[in-house]
Amino acid sequence: MEKEEREAMSSVHAAADSLSGAHGGDEKANDLDLNPPHSSVATSSKNPFDTPNEKAVVNTNHSEDLESGQEASSVQEESSDDANIVSWDGESDRENPLNWPSWRRWVLINLVSVITLMAGLSSSMFAPGVPALMKEFHSDNSTLASFVVTVFVLGFATGPLLFAPLSELYGRTIVQHAGCIGFVIFSVACALSTSLNMLIGMRLLQGIFAAVPLTNGGAIVADMVRQEARGFAMSMLTLGVLMGPVIGPVTGGFLAAAKGWRWVFWLISIVVRTPPQYHRYRKTNTIR
Secondary structure, rough: OHHHHHHHHHHHHHHHHHHHHHHHHHHHHHHHHOOOOHHHEEEEEEEOOOOHHHHHHHHHHHHHHHHHHHHHHHHHHHHHHHHHOOOOOOOOOOOHHHHHEEEEEEEEHHHHHHHHHHHHHHHHHHHHHHHHHHOOOOOOOHHHHHHHHHHHHHHHHHHHHHHHHHHHHHHHHHHHHHHHHHHHHHHHHHOOOOHHHHHHHHHHHHHHHHHHHHHHHHHHEEEEEHHHHHHHHHHHHHHHHHHHHHHHHHHHHHHHHHHHOOOHHHHHHHHOOOOOOHHHOOOHHHOO
């Protein structure tokens, strides 16, 4: 009897121990599930783009994409601009004025210098004949006597505002010829003036068209002479500009005393009647 009781008690204790062991294993498993390792939690909670290296790589790729897009757009713009650019057929293009024969270029420069000299002469060559003019028109107004000479300079000031842009748009030749023709026409009109008011108006228009050689002269020289050899050509052009107002009163005084004040304008018309044959070299004219 006692032996059986002992065996029953031992079986009860073994069953209790097995139950307690199974319960402890479940709690450990629950603890492991509820409390994962810190490193795994930190790794899983971080965004893969949060690391500095990965951010730098992403920013670099983004900036490279922007730069490549800008370069592509600039290339497209340049290609579209190049389609509208008109240039010479290489550095040895015969139509380029820089490649013209030397004799032709210097003849044209001398002709432009002569026209520029005549424009400077016209500004002051008429001054010695003013007393005879005022006597002929029966006027003693000193203001009008000064204004009939200086109004020419007013035309000098307004002419470049019109003809300088036109020479860039339509070429030098057409503007140069138009200026010379207008210069001759209004010089003749000054010589044929029948009143003081008419003479003042014609002198203004004469000055406007006489400004064309002064406006286009430097551009013509720059078009035909290279930069390293341009100094002498520009000095020849400016010589006419500077010598005109100096020579004008001297020659005008002798001519007005000998032939009268009208012959001052007749002489200017005779000298300027043939404009310089500065051929149009615009490449756009050939392409059109």
